[in-house]
Amino acid sequence: MDNLLECVPAELCCLVQLTEINLNNNKVSSLPPVLGRLSNLRKLYLARNNLYELPEGISGCKSLRILDVAGNLLTMFPTDFGFLALEELLCEGNSLVHAELMTSVQEIEVLSLKELAAREVLMEKRNQCSVVHRTLPLYPELVSMLSQWGWCAVCHKPFLTTWLECVQFVNLKIDMGMKRNLTVPVRAVLCSYTCFNEKGHSYYGIASTV
Numbered sequence: 001m002d003n004l005l006e007c008v009p010a011e012l013c014c015l016v017q018l019t020e021i022n023l024n025n026n027k028v029s030s031l032p033p034v035l036g037r038l039s040n041l042r043k044l045y046l047a048r049n050n051l052y053e054l055p056e057g058i059s060g061c062k063s064l065r066i067l068d069v070a071g072n073l074l075t076m077f078p079t080d081f082g083f084l085a086l087e088e089l090l091c092e093g094n095s096l097v098h099a100e101l102m103t104s105v106q107e108i109e110v111l112s113l114k115e116l117a118a119r120e121v122l123m124e125k126r127n128q129c130s131v132v133h134r135t136l137p138l139y140p141e142l143v144s145m146l147s148q149w150g151w152c153a154v155c156h157k158p159f160l161t162t163w164l165e166c167v168q169f170v171n172l173k174i175d176m177g178m179k180r181n182l183t184v185p186v187r188a189v190l191c192s193y194t195c196f197n198e199k200g201h202s203y204y205g206i207a208s209t210v
Contacts, residue, residue: 001022001023001024001025001026001045002025002026003025003026004026004027005023005027005028006026006027007029007030008023008028008030008031008032009032010033010034012032013032013034013035013037013038014037015038016040018038018041019040019041019042019043020041020042020044020045021038021041021043021045022043022045023045023046024045024046024047024068025047025048025049026049027049028046028049028050028051029049029050029051029052030052030053031046031051031054031055032055033055033057034055034057035055035057035058035060035061036055036057036058036060037060038061039060039061039063040063041061041063041064042063042064042065043064043065043066044061044064044067044068045066046067046069047068047069047070047071047072048070048071048072049071049072050073051069051072051073051074052072052074052075053074053075053078054069054074054078054081055078056078056080057078057080058080058081058084059080059083059084062085063085064084064085064086065086065088066086066087066088067084067086067089067090068089068090069089069090069091069094070090070092070094071092071093071094072094073094073095074091074094074095075094075097075185076096076097076167076185076186076187077184077185077186078187079153079187079188079189081184081186081187082170082175082186084176085177086172086178087178087179088178088179088180089172089178089180089182091182091184096185097167097206098185109192109193109194111162111192114160114161115159115160115161115162118145118146118149118160118161119157119158119159119160119191121136121142122146122149122158122159123157123158125146126158145160148160148161150163150191151189152189152190152191152195153166153168153188153190153201153203154190154195154196154198154201154203155191155195155198157191158191159191159192162192163191164189164190164191164193164195164196164205165189165206166187166189166203166204166205166206167185167186167187167188167203167204168185168186168188168204169184169185169202169204170183170184170185170186171183188203190203
């Protein structure tokens with residue numbers, strides 16, 4: 001803590017026995033995508049840095065109990081944030097988004113042939129008995145392209161490039177079992193406006209105002 005660090009090396013995440021990291025009062029703007037490898041990490045202090053986001057996959061930190069991200073530039077938390085077994089979250093002093101109900105001006109979208117094919121392949125890939133599942137490893141370029149797939153929070157189907165970034169508001173006490181009664185925004189991705197316009201879900205679109 002209290003240095004002029006601007007980045008955190010990915011090699012730090014090879015120290016899988018770490019139980020505490022204190023990077024308070026630095027200039028860190030991003031964290032390694034492989035942070036989730038630190039499955040024994042219990043305390044993570046990142047207060048007063050320049051973080052715009054936390055890495056997806058942070059739920060791999062299964063032992064994490066205290067997370068301090070106060071005084072950063074966060075607007076929301078990653079998609080798997082709700083799977084953390086946190087006991088304490090400090091997040092004051094960020095630019096967290098707020099709920100404002102809006103209707104969508106777009107009802108449907110026209111998907112490219114590439115996207116339609118990718119979604120079919122991703123669905124078939126889940127079936128271990130399918131021809132696609134067995135033969136896909138023979139096409140490394142295709143595997144590499146499909147590695148960037150996402151998972152729709154509404155219909156729970158995979159997609160490749162067409163997605164809508166949304167936010168869900170999670171109550172720390174009700175939804176995550178913490179003592180603190182605070183609601184925070186958590187990132188979610190949807191595969192289409194069709195899913196976004198479905199009734200009954202709790203996801204908001206993200207809009208910027210000038």
